[in-house]
Amino acid sequence: MINITLKDGTVKTYESGITVFDVAKDISSGLARVTLAGELNGELVDIRKPILEDSTLSLLTFDDEGGKHAFWHTGSHLLAQAVKRLYPQAKLAIGPAIDHGFYYDIDVDVIITPEIMEKIEKEMAKLVKEGLAIERSELSRADALEKVKNEGEFYKEELIQNLPEDAIISFYSQGEFSDLCAGPHINNLSPIKAIKLLSLAGAYWHGDEKNKMLQRIYGITFPKKSQLTEYLERIEEAKKRDHRKLGKELDLFSIQEEGPGFPFFHPKGMVIRNELESFWRQEHQRRGYQEIKTPIILNAELWKRSGHWDHYKENMYFTEIDESDYAIKPMNCPGGMLVYKRKGHSYRDLPLKMGELGLVHRHELHGALHGLMRVRAFTQDDAHIFMTPEQIKEEVIKVINLADDIYKVFGFNYRVELSTKPEKAIGSDEVWEMATEALRDALVTKEIDYRLNPGDGAFYGPKIDFHLEDSLGRTWQCGTIQLDFQMPERFDLNYIGSDGEKHRPVIIHRTILGSIERFFGILIEHFAGKFPVWLAPVQVMIIPVADVHHDFAKGIADELMDIGVRASVDVRDEKLGYRIRDAQMQKIPYMLVVGDKEAEGGDLALRMRDTGDAGLISLEDLKEKLIEKIKTRSLTLD
RNA sequence: GCUGAUGUGGCUCAAUUGGCAGAGCAGCUGAUUUGUAAUCAGCAGGUUAACGGUUCAAGUCCGUUCAUCAGCUCCA
Secondary structure, three states: OEEEEEOOOOEEEEOOOEEHHHHHHHHOHHHHHHOOEEEEOOEEEOOOOEEOOOEEEEEEOOOOHHHHHHHHHHHHHHHHHHHHHHOOOOEEOOOOEEOOEEEEEEEOOOOOOHHHHHHHHHHHHHHHHOOOEOEEEEEOHHHHHHHHHHOOOHHHHHHHHOOOOOOOEEEEEEOOEEEEOOOOOOOEOOOOOEEEEEEEEEEEHHHOOOOOEEEEEEEEEEOOHHHHHHHHHHHHHHHHOOHHHHHHHOOOEEOOOOOOOOOEEOHHHHHHHHHHHHHHHHHHHOOOOEEOOOOOEEEHHHHHHHOHHHHOHHHOEEEEEOOEEEEEOOOOHHHHHHHHHOOOOEHHHOOEEEEEEEEEEOOOOHHHOEOOOEOOEEEEEEEEEEEOHHHHHHHHHHHHHHHHHHHHHHOOOOEEEEEOOOOOOOOOHHHHHHHHHHHHHHHHHOOOOEEEEOOOOEOOEOEEEEEEEOOOOOEEEEEEEEEEOHHHHHOOOOEEOOOOOEEOOEEEEEEEEEEHHHHHHHHHHHHOOOOOOOOOOOOEEEEEOOHHHHHHHHHHHHHHHHOOOOEEEOOOOOOHHHHHHHHHHOOOOEEEEEOHHHHHHOOEEEEEOOOEEEEEEOHHHHHHHHHHHHHOOOOOOO
């Protein structure tokens, strides 16, 4: 007999070998119906999993991540089964559950069109009606290989061959369909009440562009029809926050055919950008950073010395001046190195922090461009910290703190990744190991959860990345902290130590916002265009009731502008309601309606973006409120 | 770069089987003088992404290129 401790702390005694599903059934048939998977001693397990020893067990439903995972993984099998029924010649590659739904990569000789997707969707619904049970079985490596070979599933064959020696090879089957799969899966198909195939894309086998491109079908399933409707509505809502759409509507920026990947910033976008940059300068100055600006075009020799010529050439643009080769900078570091090298340095100068809002150009693949998020010209909020090896940890921690301080101002959540040595890299393994450990040490000291991203470091060093989310939950790298022992060597940088000898400094390359462009895009989506007061292009729109109130309105605007508030008067010959609507749609935080009553009485009728009419306020109180909101970079209006 | 889809006034979208390119909003002009999310009327605005082809006739069919969108790959 074994003891099983449940989520609520109750302990139940069962015979060894009882399955997760049987435990659920024993508790109640209702619970058994909604249980999709289990979490056994902290590990996600199949609902069929026999429990052999004293354990803690959580029964997972669709409300749990693990339950969703099993549900969607089964969704992907259902998709594959439907495809195989319609196109028996199709070869299956991989079909995992993802954060929102699932996909399956399929190699089939017909081009899947939206019409075919509809057909597949119908076939899936038909399969659910058949009420097939899902069964799990294990095979030896030889038998498994034999099975998939007989079925002609050569992608599966390759997958099995790549499994580690001791791996348990399991298959899940439903009716005539069976698929190599580690699971977990749900008990049978009938809980799947809503099915939607979402999109279609090409995807390389093993993610390698040298391999064949397969057709990837994305889909999602739910236990209730209403959940699908809600999901689709949420997607629609998220699309309204898209920075490309809002950028157009609010007239912030544009990207035109004449310059793919080269964004134009419009007057209103520039207000936000300038506010961001002055905030950035303020935060850096008070932390001891100096600011520099290095040229955009520098000669080819420099890029050969820095290693970019050998390691980054495909992403660079080149030009020729007086018959010499020049490159347009894809990174700011070599220029920064030259500034450091201009004069001798003492250990007393270190750490030396040089910041640069540097405009870089990188050739990104045409298909990779995405609004402001991925462009071909962008301004990095770069800085290079020159320091002694002893200062590494402290300085890395200071940068982590700075990033956290800055992200907090916007109310962002972020995710941290640690990226290690890539294939194309310079420097010895020992130095890489040391640098990677230094970064890891800083993360551990700060008790930050991070995700490991092997092989994704810069070519000169490992890095800590900060990722922020867009409206659809896609994450984008913004801040980065990169440790570099290579550039100091290549540029023969040194400082004089307390011993009077020359020493090699170590460099941190870092950004906080990442690129101003990308950060701006994230910002638009994060706030859905409703910028906090300090960033809003127009902070107060004054709306006179009639012509006779224009002078009074302009007087108010002047007083506000005198204290640095961006105020504007809408003098157009339109009805009040029209102009309020317009200001509202421009997402202007505050509106003032001024007519006879205000001109006589002194107090002003205030309207706020989110809550509408806010009653009367005196000009003095309003000024105080605005100054406070702007100074504290408040995220709220009242 | 790869796979698939898309491209019509500044914006959002119409245009039967190939048969005279249209509407709303925005803009301009005039009337209207307005109290918390759209006042009325008139005017102007297009080589239908570009180039080539088929046809008596192309926004529509075919080809090439460019751009955009969803992914893949890559990356701030």
